[in-house]
Amino acid sequence: MSKNAETLRKLVDEMKVGQDEALNIWNKGQAEPLTPVQWKAYMAQPNTPSWKPCPDSVVLHMETVLRDWRRKQIESDGSRKI
Numbered sequence: 289m290s291k292n293a294e295t296l297r298k299l300v301d302e303m304k305v306g307q308d309e310a311l312n313i314w315n316k317g318q319a320e321p322l323t324p325v326q327w328k329a330y331m332a333q334p335n336t337p338s339w340k341p342c343p344d345s346v347v348l349h350m351e352t353v354l355r356d357w358r359r360k361q362i363e364s365d366g367s368r369k370i
Contacts, residue, residue: 292346293333293342311324311327313357330342
Protein backbone atom coordinates (compact mmCIF):
# COMPACT_ATOMS: atom_id res chain seq x y z
CA MET A 289 0.00 0.00 0.00
CA SER A 290 2.97 2.39 0.04
CA LYS A 291 2.23 2.96 -3.65
CA ASN A 292 -1.08 4.45 -2.52
CA ALA A 293 0.72 7.09 -0.46
CA GLU A 294 2.76 8.04 -3.50
CA THR A 295 -0.40 8.22 -5.63
CA LEU A 296 -2.16 10.30 -2.98
CA ARG A 297 0.71 12.80 -2.77
CA LYS A 298 0.81 13.02 -6.57
CA LEU A 299 -2.93 13.70 -6.79
CA VAL A 300 -2.68 16.50 -4.24
CA ASP A 301 0.35 18.01 -5.98
CA GLU A 302 -1.22 17.84 -9.44
CA MET A 303 -4.32 19.69 -8.24
CA LYS A 304 -2.12 22.33 -6.65
CA VAL A 305 -3.86 22.20 -3.29
CA GLY A 306 -2.16 22.04 0.07
CA GLN A 307 -2.41 18.97 2.24
CA ASP A 308 -4.77 20.71 4.69
CA GLU A 309 -7.08 21.85 1.90
CA ALA A 310 -7.01 18.36 0.36
CA LEU A 311 -8.05 16.91 3.72
CA ASN A 312 -10.94 19.37 3.93
CA ILE A 313 -12.00 18.43 0.39
CA TRP A 314 -11.75 14.72 1.24
CA ASN A 315 -13.76 15.09 4.45
CA LYS A 316 -16.61 17.14 3.00
CA GLY A 317 -19.81 15.13 3.41
CA GLN A 318 -18.08 12.14 5.00
CA ALA A 319 -19.91 10.34 7.81
CA GLU A 320 -16.54 9.39 9.31
CA PRO A 321 -13.99 12.04 8.29
CA LEU A 322 -10.27 11.44 8.44
CA THR A 323 -8.44 13.09 11.29
CA PRO A 324 -5.40 15.26 10.55
CA VAL A 325 -3.24 12.58 12.19
CA GLN A 326 -4.62 9.85 9.91
CA TRP A 327 -4.21 12.08 6.86
CA LYS A 328 -0.62 12.98 7.63
CA ALA A 329 0.19 9.30 8.25
CA TYR A 330 -1.18 8.40 4.80
CA MET A 331 0.72 11.27 3.18
CA ALA A 332 4.02 10.50 4.96
CA GLN A 333 6.96 8.81 3.28
CA PRO A 334 7.03 5.05 4.01
CA ASN A 335 10.38 5.30 5.80
CA THR A 336 9.08 7.72 8.47
CA PRO A 337 7.76 6.65 11.88
CA SER A 338 4.39 8.33 11.35
CA TRP A 339 3.65 6.48 8.08
CA LYS A 340 0.60 4.24 7.91
CA PRO A 341 -0.56 2.24 4.88
CA CYS A 342 -3.06 4.22 2.80
CA PRO A 343 -6.12 2.15 1.89
CA ASP A 344 -7.24 1.92 -1.73
CA SER A 345 -10.56 3.48 -0.73
CA VAL A 346 -8.83 6.70 0.36
CA VAL A 347 -7.07 7.07 -2.99
CA LEU A 348 -10.24 6.27 -4.96
CA HIS A 349 -12.29 8.77 -2.96
CA MET A 350 -9.59 11.44 -3.30
CA GLU A 351 -9.49 10.98 -7.08
CA THR A 352 -13.26 11.50 -7.23
CA VAL A 353 -13.52 14.48 -4.89
CA LEU A 354 -10.51 16.28 -6.36
CA ARG A 355 -11.85 15.80 -9.89
CA ASP A 356 -15.22 17.21 -8.77
CA TRP A 357 -13.51 20.03 -6.88
CA ARG A 358 -11.43 20.94 -9.93
CA ARG A 359 -14.49 20.92 -12.19
CA LYS A 360 -16.29 23.30 -9.82
CA GLN A 361 -13.23 25.57 -9.78
CA ILE A 362 -13.20 25.72 -13.56
CA GLU A 363 -16.95 26.32 -13.76
CA SER A 364 -16.74 29.19 -11.30
CA ASP A 365 -13.85 30.78 -13.22
CA GLY A 366 -14.06 30.06 -16.94
CA SER A 367 -10.53 31.35 -17.47
CA ARG A 368 -8.88 28.60 -15.38
CA LYS A 369 -7.30 25.76 -17.27
CA ILE A 370 -6.80 22.19 -16.08
